[in-house]
Amino acid sequence: MSDKKLNLDLLKKCGECGACFDLCPSSLHIEGYDPRAVIKAILGGDKAELDGVLNSKQIWQCLECHHCLEMCYQHYGFESAMTAMRLLATKRGIHPIQVKKGWDMFAKTGRLGEPNMGARKRLGLPEPAASGKEEFLKLFELYKESIGQ
Ligand code: SF4
Numbered sequence: 138m139s140d141k142k143l144n145l146d147l148l149k150k151c152g153e154c155g156a157c158f159d160l161c162p163s164s165l166h167i168e169g170y171d172p173r174a175v176i177k178a179i180l181g182g183d184k185a186e187l188d189g190v191l192n193s194k195q196i197w198q199c200l201e202c203h204h205c206l207e208m209c210y211q212h213y214g215f216e217s218a219m220t221a222m223r224l225l226a227t228k229r230g231i232h233p234i235q236v237k238k239g240w241d242m243f244a245k246t247g248r249l250g251e252p253n254m255g256a257r258k259r260l261g262l263p264e265p266a267a268s269g270k271e272e273f274l275k276l277f278e279l280y281k282e283s284i285g286q
């Protein structure tokens with residue numbers, strides 16, 4: 138694992154600290170969510186345990202709320218490890234189906250979802266702003282070229 142978000146020195150201190158655990162909304166409200174267990178598995182380096190983490194729903198239950206990042210004395214945060222594990226899982230194609238659907242829609246339209254026009258009308262909301270889709274798709278094509286895809 139070479140992702141810079143998986144800095145093992147910082148992770149080791151993180152595993153010994155645990156200071157932000159009681160502020161993490163996912164830890165407080167989602168049964169079984171335990172970033173420290175994920176960190177322990179990463180540091181332990183046991184392949185079967187790591188595969189278990191990559192296949193678990195835990196890594197997708199981090200809300201990316203940045204609480205842990207903001208209060209972390211290392212400027213690291215549990216979140217960094219969760220993000221790194223999600224990226225790794227995605228590269229292996231073991232992400233939840235909703236993630237793939239969201240990505241496919243984003244790559245096609247520049248949006249993560251389409252505005253509900255009926256609901257907007259009922260609520261008296263104005264037409265949504267243009268998505269910037271054309272510019273996004275041009276940039277996306279340039280990006281893909283730059284990485285040889
Ligand atoms: S970013 Fe994730 S791990 Fe950090 S406090 Fe929020 S939910 Fe918890």
Ligand code: SF4
Nearest residue numbers: 151154155209214215
């Ligand atoms: S993210 Fe920072 S504050 Fe939270 S447990 Fe790890 S080292 Fe401690």
